[in-house]
Amino acid sequence: xxxxxxxxxxxxxxxxxxxxxxxxxxxxxxxxxxxxxxxxxxxxxxxxxxxxxxxxxxxxxxxxxxxxxxxxxxxxxxxxx
Numbered sequence: 001x002x003x004x005x006x007x008x009x010x011x012x013x014x015x016x017x018x019x020x021x022x023x024x025x026x027x028x029x030x031x032x033x034x035x036x037x038x039x040x041x042x043x044x045x046x047x048x049x050x051x052x053x054x055x056x057x058x059x060x061x062x063x064x065x066x067x068x069x070x071x072x073x074x075x076x077x078x079x080x081x
Contacts, residue, residue: 018068019049019053019064019065019068019073020049020050020053022068022073022074023049023073023074023077024048024049024050024053025048025049025050026048026049026077027045027046027047027048027049028040028043028044028045028046028047028048028049028052029045029046030077030080030081031049031064031077032045033080034076034077034080035060035063038059038060039060039063040052040056040060041057041060043055
């Protein structure tokens with residue numbers, strides 16, 4: 001990898017940090033209203049995103065990263081809360 005370039009894993013970590021800072025207190029229940037009942041499967045609906053973020057499967061994590069990148073995550077969360 002060339003100097004200064006970020007790997008995909010590094011970019012996901014950066015987005016995870018950004019998502020956690022901005023939306024870490026969001027309940028999994030809220031995110032399931034947006035992404036469906038399989039979002040953060042195996043985690044209680046009363047858990048906060050910050051508590052489970054590093055344990056999310058690729059599908060759930062990709063959804064969050066995509067929405068955050070496009071600036072839609074905050075709007076969608078506000079709409080369902």
